Amino acid sequence: MLRIRQLHPDVNPLEDTTEDAAALNEAYALLQQAFLTGEAEEELASVFDVPEAEPNELFINPFACNTSPLLWRELQEVAKGAKEDPVSELAAQGVYIRESAVCYLTPCQLAAITADLEAMEDSLGVELTSWLVNDCLVRAVRANERMPAQR
Numbered sequence: 001m002l003r004i005r006q007l008h009p010d011v012n013p014l015e016d017t018t019e020d021a022a023a024l025n026e027a028y029a030l031l032q033q034a035f036l037t038g039e040a041e042e043e044l045a046s047v048f049d050v051p052e053a054e055p056n057e058l059f060i061n062p063f064a065c066n067t068s069p070l071l072w073r074e075l076q077e078v079a080k081g082a083k084e085d086p087v088s089e090l091a092a093q094g095v096y097i098r099e100s101a102v103c104y105l106t107p108c109q110l111a112a113i114t115a116d117l118e119a120m121e122d123s124l125g126v127e128l129t130s131w132l133v134n135d136c137l138v139r140a141v142r143a144n145e146r147m148p149a150q151r
Contacts, residue, residue, distance in 0.1 A: 008021055009021060048109060048112070048136050048139040048140045048143060049139055049143050050143060051106045051109070051140075051143050051144055052106055052107075052108050053106045053107055053108070054106070055104040055105050055106050055109070055140070055144040056104055056106075057104060057105045057106065057107055057109075057110040058076075058079055058080055058086065058102070058103075058104060059076065059102075059103045059104070059105050059110055059113065059137075060072075060075045060076060060079045060086065060090070060097065060101055060102060060103075061097075061100075061101040061102075061103065061133065061134070061137060062075050062117070062133075063130045063133060063134060064097050064098045064100065064101030065090075065095055065096065065097045065101060066095060066096045066097075067095055069117075069120070069126055069129070069130065070120075070121065070126075072117050075090065075095065078090055078093060078095070079102075086102060087099065087102060103137055103140070103141060104144065105140055105144070106140075106144070109136070109140045109144075112136065113133055113136055113137070116129055116132045116133055116136070117129065117133065
């Protein structure tokens with residue numbers, strides 16, 4: 001809602017934002033349609049509600065750190081290169097995160113979240129991506145916690 005207000009052509013008389021506003025409206029309409037028909041839920045359910053493998057891929061939620069979420073790739077590299085605790089390794093570099101920011105995901109879950117983060121850099125925006133990533137992480141953690149009981 002905030003982004004469309006920023007892009008509305010009446011608010012930006014010096015800059016032509018018509019195409020950007022139209023693209024945002026189209027994306028919103030597609031998301032709304034997918035939500036209403038249940039298509040989006042079915043697609044997400046297959047990745048975030050039913051794990052396909054052991055959750056062994058380390059992921060640091062960039063929205064739970066004291067750095068820009070746009071540095072998400074760097075956070076992942078430092079954490080994966082940590083010899084012991086990724087939280088301590090990041091703290092040594094001046095990055096402070098909440099314990100809950102450290103997640104272990106399945107390969108498909110990690111790929112889906114990575115795609116959302118890459119889309120943030122291109123067009124989605126930080127606010128929408130934050131919501132998407134946090135929602136997906138909550139669902140993934142819940143599903144992954146149930147996984148050992150299924151064996």
